[in-house]
Amino acid sequence: MSQDSEYSEGDLRNTGMSLKHDREWDYELDRIVEAVEERDATKVGLQFPEGLKRRGPQVADDIRALVPDDVTVMISGQPCYGACDLDTFLMKRTDVFVHFGHSPMKNTDKVIYVPLFSNVDVFPIMEESLEELPDPEASDERPSVGLVTTAQHMNRFEEMKSWLDERGFDVRTRKGDDRLTHEGQVLGCNYASADIDADHVLYVGGGKFHPLGLAMEHPDKKVVIGDPVNNVVTVADTEKFLKQRYASVHKAMDAEKWGVIFCTKIGQGRWEQAEEILEDNDDAYLITMDEVTPDRLRNFDMDAFVNTGCPRITTDDGPQFHKPMLTPGEYEIAVGNKPLDELSFDTFHGTW
Amino acid sequence: MSQDSEYSEGDLRNTGMSLKHDREWDYELDRIVEAVEERDATKVGLQFPEGLKRRGPQVADDIRALVPDDVTVMISGQPCYGACDLDTFLMKRTDVFVHFGHSPMKNTDKVIYVPLFSNVDVFPIMEESLEELPDPEASDERPSVGLVTTAQHMNRFEEMKSWLDERGFDVRTRKGDDRLTHEGQVLGCNYASADIDADHVLYVGGGKFHPLGLAMEHPDKKVVIGDPVNNVVTVADTEKFLKQRYASVHKAMDAEKWGVIFCTKIGQGRWEQAEEILEDNDDAYLITMDEVTPDRLRNFDMDAFVNTGCPRITTDDGPQFHKPMLTPGEYEIAVGNKPLDELSFDTFHGTW
Numbered sequence: 001m002s003q004d005s006e007y008s009e010g011d012l013r014n015t016g017m018s019l020k021h022d023r024e025w026d027y028e029l030d031r032i033v034e035a036v037e038e039r040d041a042t043k044v045g046l047q048f049p050e051g052l053k054r055r056g057p058q059v060a061d062d063i064r065a066l067v068p069d070d071v072t073v074m075i076s077g078q079p080c081y082g083a084c085d086l087d088t089f090l091m092k093r094t095d096v097f098v099h100f101g102h103s104p105m106k107n108t109d110k111v112i113y114v115p116l117f118s119n120v121d122v123f124p125i126m127e128e129s130l131e132e133l134p135d136p137e138a139s140d141e142r143p144s145v146g147l148v149t150t151a152q153h154m155n156r157f158e159e160m161k162s163w164l165d166e167r168g169f170d171v172r173t174r175k176g177d178d179r180l181t182h183e184g185q186v187l188g189c190n191y192a193s194a195d196i197d198a199d200h201v202l203y204v205g206g207g208k209f210h211p212l213g214l215a216m217e218h219p220d221k222k223v224v225i226g227d228p229v230n231n232v233v234t235v236a237d238t239e240k241f242l243k244q245r246y247a248s249v250h251k252a253m254d255a256e257k258w259g260v261i262f263c264t265k266i267g268q269g270r271w272e273q274a275e276e277i278l279e280d281n282d283d284a285y286l287i288t289m290d291e292v293t294p295d296r297l298r299n300f301d302m303d304a305f306v307n308t309g310c311p312r313i314t315t316d317d318g319p320q321f322h323k324p325m326l327t328p329g330e331y332e333i334a335v336g337n338k339p340l341d342e343l344s345f346d347t348f349h350g351t352w
Numbered sequence: 353m354s355q356d357s358e359y360s361e362g363d364l365r366n367t368g369m370s371l372k373h374d375r376e377w378d379y380e381l382d383r384i385v386e387a388v389e390e391r392d393a394t395k396v397g398l399q400f401p402e403g404l405k406r407r408g409p410q411v412a413d414d415i416r417a418l419v420p421d422d423v424t425v426m427i428s429g430q431p432c433y434g435a436c437d438l439d440t441f442l443m444k445r446t447d448v449f450v451h452f453g454h455s456p457m458k459n460t461d462k463v464i465y466v467p468l469f470s471n472v473d474v475f476p477i478m479e480e481s482l483e484e485l486p487d488p489e490a491s492d493e494r495p496s497v498g499l500v501t502t503a504q505h506m507n508r509f510e511e512m513k514s515w516l517d518e519r520g521f522d523v524r525t526r527k528g529d530d531r532l533t534h535e536g537q538v539l540g541c542n543y544a545s546a547d548i549d550a551d552h553v554l555y556v557g558g559g560k561f562h563p564l565g566l567a568m569e570h571p572d573k574k575v576v577i578g579d580p581v582n583n584v585v586t587v588a589d590t591e592k593f594l595k596q597r598y599a600s601v602h603k604a605m606d607a608e609k610w611g612v613i614f615c616t617k618i619g620q621g622r623w624e625q626a627e628e629i630l631e632d633n634d635d636a637y638l639i640t641m642d643e644v645t646p647d648r649l650r651n652f653d654m655d656a657f658v659n660t661g662c663p664r665i666t667t668d669d670g671p672q673f674h675k676p677m678l679t680p681g682e683y684e685i686a687v688g689n690k691p692l693d694e695l696s697f698d699t700f701h702g703t704w
Contacts, residue, residue: 257409278424285427287426
């Protein structure tokens with residue numbers, strides 16, 4: 001039980017779902033049990049994101065209590081970081097496959113998505129965020145503001161819109177591309193929802209990775225971060241991030257041998273990008289893998305890597321790799337196909 | 353290039369293929385190129401064990417020089433520890449799939465196995481091993497001795513047999529079960545080749561994991577280890593190993609919640625064993641995964657784990673897991689289904 005002293009139940013510090021608040025999740029057991037009955041299922045697969053895996057056994061118990069005895073419940077032990085990251089082994093081998101904690105990247109009958117909405121109150125932090133937004137009373141026109149959030153706060157999105165509207169803002173929102181389920185939703189790799197006509201964007205959510213990508217993708221906008229989890233308001237600052245990325249690009253400029261990573265996770269494959277690099281560069285080697293980790297790449301004697309999979313691995317974990325790790329766009333700069341000032345954030349579009 | 357100071361090219365210290373000798377591998381490029389031509393292949397997949405992954409780019413270059421320009425060569429970045437551990441993603445998506453460094457666990461047209469035999473001279477260490485074997489001159493009968501080795505020395509097996517025969521031994525060998533390709537071959541999880549009528553077994557090969565399993569599986573025999581790689585002769589001693597295993601079993605005796613691991617690697621699935629445990633124990637939860645690592649299990653709030661996958665993970669990596677990790681046989685002891693003295697080595701039979 002040594003873990004408990006460090007991480008109490010429900011503490012999701014290392015998961016990107018960091019929450020300091022107590023909460024009850026709604027696992028939507030009724031939908032799962034209904035599917036088991038409808039399909040006469042004997043095998044049920046459950047997949048949780050990292051921070052919720054601890055809840056797996058309890059959810060399995062709850063399901064077992066509600067279904068026939070001959071139903072086997074299996075929990076995925078594979079790492080899971082998003083809706084792009086379905087456990088396809090388990091999905092193919094179970095009659096009912098449930099993916100918790102993310103909204104659908106693509107609708108399919110094979111998967112029951114249970115979103116697990118946060119019950120954190122977002123309005124106190126929105127109140128604080130007003131200080132970083134234009135003052136509606138200072139102008140004749142209603143100042144326009146974009147509003148985005150993550151899947152776990154989607155259930156409050158309409159309320160958030162009304163709240164800003166009532167305070168005098170012209171609230172601009174949009175649904176992004178196919179990769180996103182909801183209006184106003186952003187992913188760590190996709191900010192198409194913020195592609196709106198407004199100089200300010202309010203991001204309501206935990207963590208700093210999402211708003212950083214958002215600010216990188218929309219350098220013309222002021223991105224205000226209202227973090228209801230850590231109870232803090234900040235403005236996204238891309239400078240440090242850019243410095244780190246330029247440092248990696250510079251280091252990679254001397255590279256002779258390039259490892260080109262094709263990620264085999266269902267929602268992270270960008271085959272055309274990988275193939276294009278290979279066709280252009282005789283010193284590029286295609287490496288396929290699911291989890292892209294420093295340990296795995298250490299085995300390869302390359303001078304630099306370009307990752308066509310999850311851009312967050314490249315940028316957030318970048319410094320942990322033993323050799324420079326670039327996004328496809330950064331690679332183009334490093335090999336001289338593009339000028340340095342075209343460095344941009346690597347976003348991910350479409351589904352699979 | 354910081355790695356190079358620590359590990360020189362061909363140094364496989366951390367791989368279970370530890371080799372201090374210089375060597376040239378024969379990658380059997382002709383077989384690969386022939387298959388590309390025959391199948392009109394456009395995609396070739398290469399899978400190397402951990403210690404040989406560094407050679408991947410060079411082998412890819414050599415193949416690319418010999419095949420048409422439109423052939424894409426892909427290297428698996430997945431960890432690989434045996435013939436049980438095929439990269440099925442790559443196998444399914446390439447026209448020619450080559451698995452290096454292990455002998456076939458099961459013959460299939462989908463895979464070209466390139467065994468990569470060692471060119472280490474085994475006879476000096478066999479000469480030294482004689483001191484631990486019965487003296488043929490001391491008795492009227494030829495003393496019987498079993499002979500086993502690993503895949504990488506299989507090419508010298510007949511010579512080794514003759515060598516012992518010439519020195520007055522009655523050499524006993526056999527082919528194990530389906531899981532093994534060759535007469536006299538042992539795996540880290542299968543010692544059926546040593547199931548012979550002889551009080552002494554000579555194991556010729558590197559590492560201590562294989563002979564330890566061998567000695568555990570055959571406690572009645574004296575297992576002499578002639579290690580041509582580290583150039584040392586020892587006799588397998590199971591005492592320390594047994595103490596560690598008993599310690600884990602004792603710790604797990606208090607466990608309430610059990611995680612039952614089903615390994616999804618093609619040659620490591622033991623579904624019946626997993627199912628049996630689940631049926632018997634309401635506090636057992638089935639967890640599916642490919643790589644079984646301490647990090648992945650840390651996310652689950654279990655008191656103990658039982659691993660139906662690779663027994664070497666359980667025993668060799670056991671102490672690194674945050675909770676006791678048992679083999680299926682050890683689990684039976686921990687929950688009281690079997691007496692303590694039935695503790696045995698977990699071996700793996702059959703293919704898939």
